[in-house]
Amino acid sequence: MTVLTHSYFKLVSIFIRSHFISEAMARLVRREANGPMEIKVGNSSKWICMCGLSKNQPYCDGSHRTTLDEEEGKVYVYNSDGTRTEVNG
Ligand code: FES
Numbered sequence: 001m002t003v004l005t006h007s008y009f010k011l012v013s014i015f016i017r018s019h020f021i022s023e024a025m026a027r028l029v030r031r032e033a034n035g036p037m038e039i040k041v042g043n044s045s046k047w048i049c050m051c052g053l054s055k056n057q058p059y060c061d062g063s064h065r066t067t068l069d070e071e072e073g074k075v076y077v078y079n080s081d082g083t084r085t086e087v088n089g
Contacts, residue, residue, distance in 0.1 A: 036060035
């Protein structure tokens with residue numbers, strides 16, 4: 001678990017958001033995590049998306065639940081409409 005100060009967390013959050021918003025090109029990024037990472041900010045917790053599916057980046061929105069029935073050794077592509085396709089890894 002990583003502990004960050006509130007101001008440092010806001011700075012990192014702004015950087016991550018501006019990075020994702022400024023990029024208009026499409027790409028595939030391989031992610032293997034199927035759950036969020038907890039970051040302590042003062043006395044509260046922030047949950048950072050590690051699966052790549054959240055529509056509220058960089059925060060977890062629960063979308064990682066759709067990955068829980070993935071089969072080991074297989075690779076999936078998730079579409080913006082929430083469907084997924086198995087591809088050769
Ligand atoms: S970890 Fe990605 S939505 Fe929860």
